[in-house]
Amino acid sequence: xxxxxxxxxxxxxxxxxxxxxxxxxxxxxxxxxxxxxxxxxxxxxxxxxxxxxxxxxxxxxxxxxxxxxxxxxxxxxxxxxxxxxxxxxxxxxxxxxxxxxxxxxxxxxxxxxxxxxxxxxxxxxxxxxxxxxxxxxxxxxxxxxxxxxxxxxxxxxxxxxxxxxxxxxxxxxxxxxxxxxxxxxxxxxxxxxxxxxxxxxxxxxxxxxxxxxxxxxxxxxxxxxxxxxxxxxxxxxxxxxxxxxxxxxxxxxxxxxxxxxxxxxxxxxxxxxxxxxxxxxxxxxxxxxxxxxxxxxxxxxxxxxxxxxxxxxxxxxxxxxxxxxxxxxxxxxxxxxxxxxxxxxxxxxxxxxxxxxxxxxxxxxxxxxxxxxxxxxxxxxxxxxxxxxxxxxxxxxxxxxxxxxxxxxxxxxxxxxxxxxxxxxxxx
Amino acid sequence: xxxxxxxxxxxxxxxxxxxxxxxxxxxxxxxxxxxxxxxxxxxxxxxxxxxxxxxxxxxxxxxxxxxxxxxxxxxxxxxxxxxxxxxxxxxxxxxxxxxxxxxxxxxxxxxxxxxxxxxxxxxxxxxxxxxxxxxxxxxxxxxxxxxxxx
Ligand SMILES: Cc1ncc(COP(=O)(O)O)c(C=O)c1O
Numbered sequence: 084x085x086x087x088x089x090x091x092x093x094x095x096x097x098x099x100x101x102x103x104x105x106x107x108x109x110x111x112x113x114x115x116x117x118x119x120x121x122x123x124x125x126x127x128x129x130x131x132x133x134x135x136x137x138x139x140x141x142x143x144x145x146x147x148x149x150x151x152x153x154x155x156x157x158x159x160x161x162x163x164x165x166x167x168x169x170x171x172x173x174x175x176x177x178x179x180x181x182x183x184x185x186x187x188x189x190x191x192x193x194x195x196x197x198x199x200x201x202x203x204x205x206x207x208x209x210x211x212x213x214x215x216x217x218x219x220x221x222x223x224x225x226x227x228x229x230x231x232x233x234x235x236x237x238x239x240x241x242x243x244x245x246x247x248x249x250x251x252x253x254x255x256x257x258x259x260x261x262x263x264x265x266x267x268x269x270x271x272x273x274x275x276x277x278x279x280x281x282x283x284x285x286x287x288x289x290x291x292x293x294x295x296x297x298x299x300x301x302x303x304x305x306x307x308x309x310x311x312x313x314x315x316x317x318x319x320x321x322x323x324x325x326x327x328x329x330x331x332x333x334x335x336x337x338x339x340x341x342x343x344x345x346x347x348x349x350x351x352x353x354x355x356x357x358x359x360x361x362x363x364x365x366x367x368x369x370x371x372x373x374x375x376x377x378x379x380x381x382x383x384x385x386x387x388x389x390x391x392x393x394x395x396x397x398x399x400x401x402x403x404x405x406x407x408x409x410x411x412x413x414x415x416x417x418x419x420x421x422x423x424x425x426x427x428x429x430x431x432x433x434x435x436x437x438x439x440x441x442x443x444x445x446x447x448x449x450x451x452x453x454x455x456x457x458x459x460x461x462x463x464x465x466x467x468x469x470x471x472x473x474x475x476x477x478x479x480x481x482x483x484x485x486x487x488x489x490x491x492x493x494x495x496x497x498x499x500x501x502x503x504x505x506x507x508x509x510x511x
Numbered sequence: 512x513x514x515x516x517x518x519x520x521x522x523x524x525x526x527x528x529x530x531x532x533x534x535x536x537x538x539x540x541x542x543x544x545x546x547x548x549x550x551x552x553x554x555x556x557x558x559x560x561x562x563x564x565x566x567x568x569x570x571x572x573x574x575x576x577x578x579x580x581x582x583x584x585x586x587x588x589x590x591x592x593x594x595x596x597x598x599x600x601x602x603x604x605x606x607x608x609x610x611x612x613x614x615x616x617x618x619x620x621x622x623x624x625x626x627x628x629x630x631x632x633x634x635x636x637x638x639x640x641x642x643x644x645x646x647x648x649x650x651x652x653x654x655x656x657x658x659x660x661x
Contacts, residue, residue: 124514445528447575449550450519453636457515465550479551479573508519509528509576 103407104400104488112400113489115140126459129494129501134279134307134438134485135463136329139393143333146392147385158384159358173384176391177374183394184324184341185315190373191347194382197338198306199229201325202273204340204377205302206233208350209323210271216242218270221299223261223285224250224475225278228468230304234273243270250475254281254430261290265297272301276308280469280481281430282413282438284312291321300346306330310487311409311436313402316341328386332487333393337386340377347373354379405488409437412486416495420484423502425511429481438485440467443502446509448480454508455482455501462498517629518636519576522584527576532586536569544572545646545656547638552578556646563594568647575639577630582643584623594651596620601648608640 104112113119118138121128130138150172156165158173174189181189195201210233214220220234224247231245238245246269248261265272272294277284291301302323308314309326316324323346328337342350352359352370356379361369370376397405416439421428425444443451452464465480466473473480484498536557544555554572558565568589570582585604589597603617604624611631613621627640649656 449552449575449636449639450577453633454515454519470551473551508515509524 102404103411104404106491109408109489109491113491115142115396116489117141117144119489123459123461124457126457129460129490129497131484131486131490131494131498132461132463133310133487133490134330134467134483136335137310137332137487138489139332139334139389140396142396143389143392147334147389150385150388157381169384172388172391173382176387176394179391179394180339183309183314183398184339185317186341187317188344191341191344193340193342193347193374193377194387195325195338195340196336196383197327197329198304198325199327199338201323201338201340202229202302202304203233204353205323205325205342206237208353208377209346210234210237211241212349212351214238214241214243214270217268218243219246219264219266219268220244221246221248221261221264221269221272223248223256223274225254225256225281225283225285225469225472226273226275227279227304227306228470229306230273230275231471244268247471250283252476253432254278254283255432256283256285256290258286258289258293262293265294265299267297269294269297269299272299273304274301275304275306276314277305277311277436278430278469278472279307279438280440280467280472280483281432282435282440282485283430283432284308284434284436286434287321288319291319295320307436310397310405311402312406322346328390328393331390331393332396333390334386337383337390339390344373347377350377352379353377356380358382400488408488409486412490412492412495413437413439415492416484416486416498419495419499420502423499423506425506426502429476429478437487438483440481440483442478442481443506443511445511446505448482450509451482451502451505454505455498458497458501458504460484460498460501514629514632518633520626520629522623522626523580524576526580526583530570530579530583532569532583534569534571536567539567539569541650541653543646543650543654543656545642545649547574547578547642550575550639552639552642554578554582554643554646556582556643556650558647558650560594560651565589565592565594565597565651570643570646574642575636577627577636577639578642581627581640584626585643585647588622588624589647597651598648600624601644604644605641608637 116138154168156169158170177189177192180192246264294301300322303321305324305326310331324341329335359379361371429440448464463483539557541558546553552574556570559567568586607613608627608630646656
């Protein structure tokens with residue numbers, strides 16, 4: 084019995100070390116994802132809703148199962164063997180996240196419920212402490228609701244103002260406007276790395292540099308970025324970076340906040356409870372050191388361990404190859420989808436991640452989504468938690484196909500056939 | 512594919528593309544707006560009531576084919592109905608789209624609205640079809656529409 088409690092080999096594709104994934108690599112990879120091999124409505128599943136959540140490889144499911152079946156104990160509390168094994172796996176996962184993000188210390192990695200909670204944590208602690216009446220928080224026009232509403236709530240509470248950097252009709256940030264909106268009143272910039280509704284990849288390194296020149300700290304919402312591109316928080320020099328495990332082939336309910344130690348140390352705690360304290364008496368409580376100061380209560384131990392396994396899995400394939408292959412999928416999909424009559428792609432930034440958001444004349448996104456579902460094609464239809472983006476484009480919603488490295492060119496063909504079927508239904 | 516064709520049958524596609532009784536009704540004495548935050552569908556129903564009878568009813572708004580066609584066919588069916596009959600029709604339509612059943616008498620009363628029986632196979636889309644009905648009933652009763660109940 085392995086003491087660490089994580090004896091699971093990771094073996095996604097020991098295959099070619101070329102710069103992208105070959106179709107043989109993808110075929111092998113697909114074998115690792117049990118959910119991909121099923122029929123829906125009598126058709127083979129074509130899962131193209133990866134920006135909402137990704138499917139999980141067997142190694143992640145096994146790691147979670149292993150924790151519950153063999154190592155189930157609370158962490159950092161017991162002297163017994165099971166607690167030691169659980170704690171070892173838990174701590175190892177934090178180090179995996181640290182290396183994955185290129186963070187300087189594992190104490191800069193805070194576990195949360197997801198990107199949403201990570202952003203709320205910063206708003207509730209850093210934000211409450213540092214943002215006052217008359218101050219400004221700067222976001223962009225392409226943010227997910229989770230990177231809008233926490234700042235709106237904070238600004239309301241404090242009498243501060245939320246500023247929004249505009250985007251072009253292709254969905255690119257107008258960088259000069261972003262720079263112009265960084266003023267002495269700006270106390271924080273919160274920007275998405277990759278837009279979930281448009282696929283735009285923001286030039287965040289450049290934006291962070293601009294903000295820092297004006298002494299504005301930057302939170303990056305990396306929910307859509309970490310599954311698809313290598314991220315190094317030290318190279319970026321961002322102050323906070325947030326992401327969710329479930330979009331990174333890991334379990335739901337677990338997420339990460341990276342923060343620079345210097346900032347985290349100066350921040351008040353988030354929630355009160357067990358694990359986040361050093362000593363408690365009824366007159367005074369002293370807080371634990373990082374990262375525990377921000378992790379009150381029993382954490383999602385299985386989630387953390389599952390996330391660690393997901394990172395192992397992604398690393399074994401290599402994010403550079405994943406990015407290269409997903410770019411091929413994007414190019415092929417764009418080339419196949421854009422000539423369809425009456426179809427318009429929403430989000431045509433030059434730097435784009437693997438998703439295609441589109442509208443079609445005379446066919447509402449929800450009808451498209453339903454018709455495609457009956458052909459086995461799972462896509463997202465609606466506002467994608469980015470209502471301001473939809474409003475900007477004058478749309479109630481779009482239909483979005485978002486890719487992962489386990490998708491194939493043939494699946495893109497099925498997507499196109501499904502769209503054509505929808506046109507037939509509506510006699511377009 | 513049959514289920515799909517049953518849902519998007521000609522009558523529904525036609526009403527979604529060419530909605531009847533579309534646009535603001537002037538004058539009107541009742542009005543309500545229903546919104547489905549999940550998909551962004553929004554419909555406003557305008558009523559002219561006379562002696563507890565629906566004298567005239569129109570709608571406007573944006574939505575998917577199912578919600579637009581449902582609103583359109585609803586307005587056709589409701590004109591001239593008493594408030595009590597309209598309430599009954601609401602219940603029968605609701606039963607049709609959620610359970611897919613209606614007894615013979617109800618079938619007769621539903622008429623063309625029976626085209627929506629295929630929704631039974633599409634539980635995620637039931638709200639689309641009932642949005643206009645909830646909004647109509649709220650307008651008639653002078654209440655706020657509540658579509659969170661499906
Ligand atoms: C860009 C972006 N930010 C934040 C989130 C929120 O992630 P979660 O719901 O996992 O907290 C999402 C998820 O849809 C997203 O796409």
